[in-house]
Amino acid sequence: xxxxxxxxxxxxxxxxxxxxxxxxxxxxxxxxxxxxxxxxxxxxxxxxxxxxxxxxxxxxxxxxxxxxxxxxxxxxxxxxxxxxxxxxxxxxxxxxxxxxxxxxxxxxxxxxxxxxxxxxxxxxxxxxxxxxxxxxxxxxxxxxxxxxxxxxxxxxxxxxxxxxxxxxxxxxxxxxxxxxxxxxxxxxxxxxxxxxxxxxxxxxxxxxxxxxxxxxxxxxxxxxxxxxxxxxxxxxxxxxxxxxxxxxxxxxxxxxxxxxxxxxxxxxxxxxxxxxxxxxxxxxxxxxxxxxxxxxxxxxxxxxxxxxxxxxxxxxxxxxxxxxxxxxxxxxxxxxxxxxxxxxxxxxxxxxxxxxxxxxxxxxxxxxxxxxxxxxxxxxxxxxxxxxxxxxxxxxxxxxxxxxxxxxxxxxxxxxxxxxxxxxxxxxxxxxxxxxxxxxxxxxxxxxx
Numbered sequence: 490x491x492x493x494x495x496x497x498x499x500x501x502x503x504x505x506x507x508x509x510x511x512x513x514x515x516x517x518x519x520x521x522x523x524x525x526x527x528x529x530x531x532x533x534x535x536x537x538x539x540x541x542x543x544x545x546x547x548x549x550x551x552x553x554x555x556x557x558x559x560x561x562x563x564x565x566x567x568x569x570x571x572x573x574x575x576x577x578x579x580x581x582x583x584x585x586x587x588x589x590x591x592x593x594x595x596x597x598x599x600x601x602x603x604x605x606x607x608x609x610x611x612x613x614x615x616x617x618x619x620x621x622x623x624x625x626x627x628x629x630x631x632x633x634x635x636x637x638x639x640x641x642x643x644x645x646x647x648x649x650x651x652x653x654x655x656x657x658x659x660x661x662x663x664x665x666x667x668x669x670x671x672x673x674x675x676x677x678x679x680x681x682x683x684x685x686x687x688x689x690x691x692x693x694x695x696x697x698x699x700x701x702x703x704x705x706x707x708x709x710x711x712x713x714x715x716x717x718x719x720x721x722x723x724x725x726x727x728x729x730x731x732x733x734x735x736x737x738x739x740x741x742x743x744x745x746x747x748x749x750x751x752x753x754x755x756x757x758x759x760x761x762x763x764x765x766x767x768x769x770x771x772x773x774x775x776x777x778x779x780x781x782x783x784x785x786x787x788x789x790x791x792x793x794x795x796x797x798x799x800x801x802x803x804x805x806x807x808x809x810x811x812x813x814x815x816x817x818x819x820x821x822x823x824x825x826x827x828x829x830x831x832x833x834x835x836x837x838x839x840x841x842x843x844x845x846x847x848x849x850x851x852x853x854x855x856x857x858x859x860x861x862x863x864x865x866x867x868x869x870x871x872x873x874x875x876x877x878x879x880x881x882x883x884x885x886x887x888x889x890x891x892x893x894x895x896x897x898x899x900x901x902x903x904x905x906x907x908x909x910x911x912x913x914x915x916x917x918x919x920x921x922x923x924x925x926x927x928x929x930x931x932x933x934x935x936x937x938x
Contacts, residue, residue: 517579519690520623523683524587525573527619528566531591534675535559535598538609551601558597565590585620585628589635592616596639604643608668613640615676622687704901725769732762764803789857790818793850796828800835810847817852821925830899834861834919837893841865842916852925859921867911876909896921903927 539555542548569587573579595616599607613636620632736759745751787795790813797811838846842863849860876897897907905923912918 517581517584518573518577519693520687521569521573521579521584521587523686523690524584524591524619524623525566525569527679527683528562528569528591530679531594532559532563532566535562555598555601558594558601562590562594581625581628584623585632588616588620588624588632592632592636592639596643599643600646604646605640608665609672610640610643611669611672611676615679618680619683622684725765729762729766729769733759733766736762786820786822788818788820789815789850789852792821792823792828796831797848800832804836804839805843806839806846807843808845810845812847812849814849814851819925826899827903827923830896831859831921833893833896834859834921838863838865838917838919855925857923857925859923861919861921862912862916864916867915867917868909873909873911876907 535555536559539550539552539559542550592613595612599605599610602609604610617629617633617636620629624632736755739745740752740755740759745755793813793815801809801811835846835848838861842865845864847860847862849858849862851858851860876893893907900907900921900923903923904927905921907922908920910918910920
């Protein structure tokens with residue numbers, strides 16, 4: 490029987506194809522939903538106009554044919570609602586075709602209700618302006634040409650006549666003037682309402698694209714750091730091996746083996762050298778050169794207990810409080826990357842507060858909460874506003890802030906979060922939240938012959 494354990498892959502990698510498509514048209518889906526809503530308003534408006542004009546004003550209209558056109562519009566909108574129910578990227582072509590359907594329906598209704606003499610013919614401007622906002626330049630000009638041809642076609646082929654005298658000299662009492670005013674109010678109100686929402690969607694899409702680009706840049710930065718770390722680990726392997734041989738020779742030299750004080754120092758040097766080798770091995774494991782050994786099947790409490798014992802035994806901490814409040818232990822899989830992440834948080838806190846440190850672990854439903862508290866000077870306000878950005882550090886050292894940068898990105902890769910705040914009585918609190926669902930255990934049973 491063999492067991493195979495693995496950590497869930499980076500969610501950003503899994504969604505990279507969808508993210509790339511959404512970056513191309515980040516607000517397209519929201520804009521398509523706005524067109525669907527606008528189409529429902531058009532349906533309500535057409536029903537109200539047909540029966541208002543036919544019943545209220547007594548003007549003869551080909552109501553059966555107009556209702557047939559209206560039913561086609563309702564069917565298309567229902568199909569659009571089902572098609573774009575789930576969030577997915579919307580192309581410029583899809584938006585263009587949707588607006589083209591609206592123009593076709595408007596042309597058919599105008600043809601059945603007086604053609605160009607109908608005051609609602611100016612609703613073509615609504616379609617042109619929406620296309621200018623939503624579509625690419627080439628498709629916008631095509632829409633301008635199509636609406637112009639439709640308007641010219643209505644002038645050449647007026648269709649069934651509309652008994653509506655064009656007598657603007659009567660002022661507001663003229664039905665044509667009233668229709669023009671209603672058309673203007675509809676155009677203005679719909680344009681203000683929908684273009685405002687379209688601009689809001691565009692700003693939200695731009696912000697999302699900026700965030701995705703920032704994340705891509707950070708991931709590229711992490712890859713470069715991993716390559717540098719792996720290369721440094723390989724380069725350090727040879728001098729560490731040389732030092733190990735030299736210390737072994739010194740330990741066997743008679744003049745040194747008889748000196749107890751020197752022998753004790755050599756023993757300490759060998760212990761520290763062995764720790765350096767372990768660190769180098771950990772770097773190579775994290776870089777993926779021995780990935781099969783870097784994932785370990787264990788439980789939450791066992792993992793945290795071993796981590797705390799190892800960290801406390803190798804750091805000069807005076808007062809370290811470890812409070813594990815996890816009552817129901819569960820089997821999980823941890824790898825060296827997550828272990829190094831937690832150690833980075835503890836190391837940063839130790840550097841700020843070498844006399845006292847507190848580490849708390851709790852579990853709430855399906856999330857693991859790790860809280861590190863120190864009594865140091867705390868974070869500067871500018872650092873709290875840019876938490877997790879590289880080279881944001883108050884230590885004043887070159888390369889400072891990379892530890893917390895890696896912590897934030899590893900947590901985000903696993904679907905977790907990292908927050909930080911300053912304590913009122915002094916010091917800082919870093920809260921690391923990790924979903925248990927981000928850890929996957931895959932056991933394969935194999936029969937050995």
